[in-house]
Amino acid sequence: MGKKLTNNLKLKILSVFLAFFVWLAVTNISNPDVTATKEVPLEVLNEDVLSTNGKTYELIDNRTTVTVAYKVRTLDAGSISASDFRAYIDLADMYEPTGAVPVKVDVKNNKVDAVTAKPMVIRVTTEDVQQKKFDLTAYTEGKTESGYREGTVNIVPTSIYVSGPESQVGRISTVGITIRLDGANSDLSGTAQIQCFDANRNKITLDDRVTLSRSEADYTLSILKVKTLGLNFETEGRVADGYRFTGIESNVNSVDVVGLKSDLAEINAINIPKSELNMDGASADKEVIIDLNKYLPENVELADSNSKIHVTLKVEPLETRTIELKTSKIRQVGASSRYSYQYDRDAIRLSIKGLQEDLDQLTDDDLEAEVDVSDMGPGTHPGTVTFELGAAYELVSQDDLQIIVHDREPGDTVPAPTQEETGSSTRETTAAESSSGASNHTTAAETSH
Incomplete structure (x- = not known):
């Protein structure tokens, strides 16, 4: 039984080999046709048919190949390649209504035989060609070294022409180059690729139908030193009566x-x-707009494009205030130990003019009131009180003051001699308290306008 099975297996294997050789023999003898396909590059002929009429084209779906189907004998199938075919469209054959x-x-x-292409028809869209001139713009990326800033840039050429479909050229807002600063502290020069940008300064990637008259541009960019300058203001004129100039903002x-x-080294301020x-006759704040470019030295420019500043001449009204000053606050200058001195009243009134803020801060001690009694003998004398008011105040008027001088009686207490009796001021107290001191005084404060 086992021997029989072994013989049957051998017969089966032999049958398979015999069938293969029979098929191979039949194939070689009959050599039937088979169908095959190849992807073949697609050519476009007669483009000048459109370009001479100011038009350009684009293949719908951007197709670059077609599928070529063909029949070939079985034995020749292995020798067929895509290079055995040439697939093309002729724009002279275009049906304009549909493209x-x-x-x-x-x-x-x-x-090969029975050759067909898939697709059999290619659709083409056409568009007018536009040529437009663009001035080249320089953009920068990065930062200069601290204390430096980019200056003027020169580009060669200054402009180029861009040609292409209207829809593509219409996307372009500016054409220019990008210069990298990268910590620059001296002038830069070189060659940069020309690029197209949209209105938001984003780089635009255009298709192959767009051409530039030049792809690169040469540039030089000056790098300038930055210096901070203070502003010095000078004024002239007088404000209206009853007002005071208080400063500049x-x-x-x-x-x-x-x-x-070298140019910046010579200047420290503007x-x-x-x-x-000019503040002549001003009775309120005066605003002035000044163009700083008018006062810059040659070859020096503002780092900021805004050259105009706003300056305000501050003008405030003067107020008159009446102050009551106790006569005990008036010092006596040049008092003699042989006399006693009395005032004819306990207080005097004086009118002082100044700014409200300054008047609010004025105290009796700030007045530094004093009267010179050095030439007064026994009797009643008019006294001229002087004040140390300072430039912020103006003495408008003051009450008259009478000083009554008496000889001292033998029993009166005489104050101990002080430096005032030897040439300096003396303070002496009588029935009415009085004091004296030496100082330089004026009868009215200088009025400032």
Whole structure:
């Protein structure tokens, strides 16, 4: 039984081999046709048919290949390649209403037959070509070294032409180059790729139909030293009567300027002449707009494009205030120990003019009132009281003061001699308290306008 099974297995294997050789023999003898396909690059012919009329084209779906189907003998199938076919469309054959162009296939190998292309028709869209001139713009990336800033840039060429479909050229807002600063502290130069940008300064990637008259541009960029300068203001004129000029306010007190190191070394401030700040007859704050460019030295520029500053001449009204001063606060200058001195009243009134804020802070002690009695003998004398008011105040008027001088009686107490009796001031107390001291005084404070 086992021997029989072994013989049957051998017969089966032998049958398989015999069947294969029979098939191979039949195939070689009959050599039947088989159908195959190849992906073949698609060519476009007669593009000048459109370009000479100011138009460009685009294949719908951006197709670059077609599928070529063909028949070939079985034995030749392995020798067929895509290079045995040439697939193309001829734009001269385009049906303009739909943009349809038939696909044609040339066969370079006579072993194939029944050639067809898929798709058989390619649709083409056409568009007018636009040529537009753009001035080149320089953009920068990165930062200069601290204390430096980019200056003027020169680009060669200054402009180029961009040609392409209207829809593509219309996307372009500016054309220019990008210069990297990267901590620069000296002038930069080089060559940069020309790029197209949209309105938001984003780089635009355009298709192959867009061409630039030049792809690169040469540039030089000056790097300038930055220096901070203070502003010096000069004024002229007098404000209206009853008012006082109190100072200058500016929205800017210093500015950054740029220039060559040698030029900046010679300047430390920008001086605004008094002709810009005239306050004649002013009775309120006066605002002035000043263009700083007018007062910059040659070859020095503002770092900021805004060159105008706002300056305010502050003018405030003067007020008159009446103050009552106790005569005990009046010092006596040049008093003699042989006499006693009395005032004819306990207080005097005086009118002082000044700014409200200054008047609010004025005290009796600030007046430093004193009267000179050095030439007075026994009797009643008019006394002129002087005050140390300072430039902030003006004495408008004051009450008259009478000083009564008496000889001292033998029993009166005589104060001990002080430096005032030897040339300095003396303070002496009588029935009415009096004091004296030496000082330089004026009868009225200087009025400031």
